[in-house]
Amino acid sequence: MRCDEARDNLAESAVGGLDEPTRSALQAHLEACADCRKEHGALLATGRLLDTTELLRPSRDLWPDVAAALRGRKRVRAPWWQLEWIPHPRWAIAGATAAAAAAAIALALFLPHPAHAPQIATATDEDAALFARWNAGAALEGGFADADAFAVLLQETAAAHEEAGNS
């Protein structure tokens, strides 16, 4: 028997588990090989030590006792901000942030902006009625304005302008 074959059988030999031909071959090798003999001696010492240890046997089923202990304890919930109620909190936070950003952009784009009307002076202009009439005429040509109202406005601004020109 070679050393590697002998070491494969050492542990089983220490607990008396080898058949007779293998045990004889191993015994012959141990008489000739000091290293394997030393290894065999160490295994025999360990076996003797284990023989002195008391073996504890569990009851037939442990689970009923474990379940009873768990039922007796109050379940501790994580606070809401730890987001344990959400399956994937990181994705949820990313999604909520993206939604908030999109909402902010939409508000900025679509809500009417408050007009920051600057405080500027008012003045009269000799041609104010003329500009109003020209603008009303342009609106009339635009085609969707209230044609009757704009016609009356044009007539009255023209009259006002003529009056201002005559005075």
Place this chain on the structure above:
Amino acid sequence: MKLRRAAIIIAGTAVLGLGALLFGGHMKRVAAERLLRAAYADGTQVGFAGEADIGLLVDGKWTERRARIRQANGRRRIEGPNGPAGAALLDDGKTLWRLEPATNTATGLSPSERRRNWQLLLGNYRLRPEGEAQVAGRRARRLALISRRGRRAALRLWIDPETKVALRTDSFDADGRLVARTILDSVDFSRPPHKDVLRVPEGWRRTWAGDSPAEKLSIEQFAAKADFTPRPPSYIPRGYAHDGLYGRTCPHGRRYAEFRYRDGLRTLSLFERHPRGPHGRGRGRGMGWRGGRGWQMDREPAVIDQGATKSIRQRKADLMLIVTGDLPVAELLRVLESVPEE
């Protein structure tokens, strides 16, 4: 398994319901747009005679006029309380005339040939059907054009679905104030006006109200006719599209350049003129004007009119600028500021 089947049925019903709702809304809008287009086309061709109240907000005051309106074939005549004997307004589809029987004179007030841009209108305004109402004893469909930016109604029309005639029109400014209203309170479709009523009578003198009508020009063409080169603004409010540069001459002979922009319904005009007027002279605005501080005062912007449209005037380098439109003052100022100095 049962729960899953119930959930599928509920979800399917919800999807079908939502689809039907969306489709129904879409069909309503399509019908509303068809009616609106018909009102501006077929509705203006129908012959009728009616009585109306025409209200206007001018200089912050609401005033109403009683008018008799007659219409046929795209022409319309508005008479005041004195009837045919008094002054009347005639829109023949090309020009708006003031007819004065006392002097047999027709005075042109404005070109009136309509240049409607439906794409621009419906791009800037959402059409909303608003149910039905009675106007002039007839059942009318109410439609509103809602500004997509301001979220406010800009125009509301009550259209007779049978004749397509607009029986009532309410116009609002950008702040939501009612600025104009025409309500027909009686209308008779059985008595269309005679064609002669809707024409300038033969032999009448035709003239123009002080100034001449606007002339569409390029910047170079305008510069060749006037003593300055107009400068367009680099900032235009959102939704407005350039319509053109128009050359104008006021009754005092001053040349004005008008850069005109439209959003489909409203018009923004930037008028530019040489501050000294024709031939290098203004009317009484010499060096002694306002104690010699006149020109300096003009360099600050000033609101010159607060009616349905606002106007702001400012002198910039060698140009006097007047911007007029139904927009917040801040927006009008941005337009003025964007005109280059040189």
